[in-house]
Structures are given as structure tokens and as C-alpha cells.
Amino acid sequence: MKKIVKWFDEAPLIIKIILAIPVLDVVWVVYRIARSSMKESTLGLVLGILLLIIGIPWLWILDIITIILIGTVLWID
Numbered sequence: 672m673k674k675i676v677k678w679f680d681e682a683p684l685i686i687k688i689i690l691a692i693p694v695l696d697v698v699w700v701v702y703r704i705a706r707s708s709m710k711e712s713t714l715g716l717v718l719g720i721l722l723l724i725i726g727i728p729w730l731w732i733l734d735i736i737t738i739i740l741i742g743t744v745l746w747i748d
Contacts, residue, residue, distance in 0.1 A: 676705050679743075687743075691735045700719060707746070
């Protein structure tokens, strides 16, 4: 899990934006689950799994905006 989180954190900005397009955005949900698992956050794991199952349609827009502005996706931990 640490390798996944480290790779996403160190990836170039253009790769992060490409991975945030609508179909590929599920990759960022997996990142959120891995990050919460690494930090042992139960709430983060539950929310990540819910995002994976429900797949909020507007999440990719939020991810692209936050990647451009702060360099990473928003998450609770």
C-alpha cells in the first residue's frame, strides 16, 4: 500500500490529471482506500469503499480541480 500511495504522491501533474478523467477516476478511489488503510482510518476505508461501489458521478470534476490547485485529491485524513 505504501508503494501505491508514494507513486501517486510523486507522479507528475499531467499523469495525475489523466488518471482523473471520468472512466479512470476509479484509480483515485483505490488511492484513497490505500491511503486510509495505510493510516488505519476506519472511516476513510468505509467512505472509500462506498465511493467505489456508488461511484459519485461528479467526483472526477472535483478531483481534476483539486489536482490542479493543490497537486493531490481531497481526502479526510
